[in-house]
Amino acid sequence: MSHRILLAGAAGAVGKRLTPLLRAAGHYVAGTTRTESRAAELRAQGVEAFVVDVFDAEALARAFARARPDIVIHQLTDLPPGLDPARMGEAIVRNARIRDEGTRNLVGAAIAAGARRFIAQSIVWAYAPGPTPHAESDPLDAKAEGTRAVSVRGVIALESWTLRSPPLAGTVLRYGLFYGPGTGVEAAVGATPLHVDAAAHAALLALDRGSPGIFNIAEPNAYAATEKARAELAWRADFRLPA
Numbered sequence: 001m002s003h004r005i006l007l008a009g010a011a012g013a014v015g016k017r018l019t020p021l022l023r024a025a026g027h028y029v030a031g032t033t034r035t036e037s038r039a040a041e042l043r044a045q046g047v048e049a050f051v052v053d054v055f056d057a058e059a060l061a062r063a064f065a066r067a068r069p070d071i072v073i074h075q076l077t078d079l080p081p082g083l084d085p086a087r088m089g090e091a092i093v094r095n096a097r098i099r100d101e102g103t104r105n106l107v108g109a110a111i112a113a114g115a116r117r118f119i120a121q122s123i124v125w126a127y128a129p130g131p132t133p134h135a136e137s138d139p140l141d142a143k144a145e146g147t148r149a150v151s152v153r154g155v156i157a158l159e160s161w162t163l164r165s166p167p168l169a170g171t172v173l174r175y176g177l178f179y180g181p182g183t184g185v186e187a188a189v190g191a192t193p194l195h196v197d198a199a200a201h202a203a204l205l206a207l208d209r210g211s212p213g214i215f216n217i218a219e220p221n222a223y224a225a226t227e228k229a230r231a232e233l234a235w236r237a238d239f240r241l242p243a
Contacts, residue, residue: 002026003207006069006115008054008106009076010047011038013182014121014175017241018075018200019045025204030067032060032076054102057109064113072110073203074120074162076102092147096154103161110168117169119206120162121199124174124192124216124224126155133225136174136214159214169212175199176218192218198239205233 009015010031030048039049050063078094127134128141144152162170176194179185202217210232216224219237229235
């Protein structure tokens with residue numbers, strides 16, 4: 001079944017890998033980016049590209065009205081390549097704003113444009129301390145402190161906008177720590193690694209598989225359980241795009 005997809009963050013690390021998957025599956029794809037140069041790259045791939053800032057709610061609504069999506073995929077982030085520690089302090093604050101205010105604007109534009117589904121990127125390492133591996137039903141770390149508190153508050157806001165904005169049916173993909181093309185990290189690192197191609201594939205599968213809700217998306221690990229994604233989405237951590 002083909003869909004009209006609006007991919008927010010189409011020129012980002014996941015967006016670049018997801019776009020060809022969506023196009024190959026026969027979907028119409030519109031994509032947002034912040035620069036004209038990246039918009040030109042998207043158009044060369046057959047994407048209807050919109051240069052728009054997620055914090056400009058009126059411009060975003062106009063773009064959505066033109067694209068007329070039935071499904072919106074939110075892959076927007078504002079993080080440095082490889083999560084460079086020297087740049088992460090400011091990036092965490094910017095990213096939390098995208099997750100809250102940016103997601104609110106995306107949801108509002110999606111509803112106004114008549115979309116019925118909303119799929120958003122979240123993170124898998126935001127659970128509150130407790131027994132592991134964490135299932136999707138486990139609580140997030142709302143009592144976190146310091147910079148982690150900034151990130152977790154952003155995640156909580158993003159997931160609330162995604163899952164509690166009727167009439168949209170929301171799906172949250174709690175991604176592990178990215179590696180692979182466009183991420184600045186070549187090999188798996190951390191407790192919950194995830195290749196960017198497998199992340200993109202999870203978003204593609206979520207279009208037509210699984211019930212709305214939350215899915216942990218990461219390679220097999222001791223921190224977060226991934227059985228739900230494997231069972232309901234038929235997702236595989238070893239998925240890779242052709243070289």
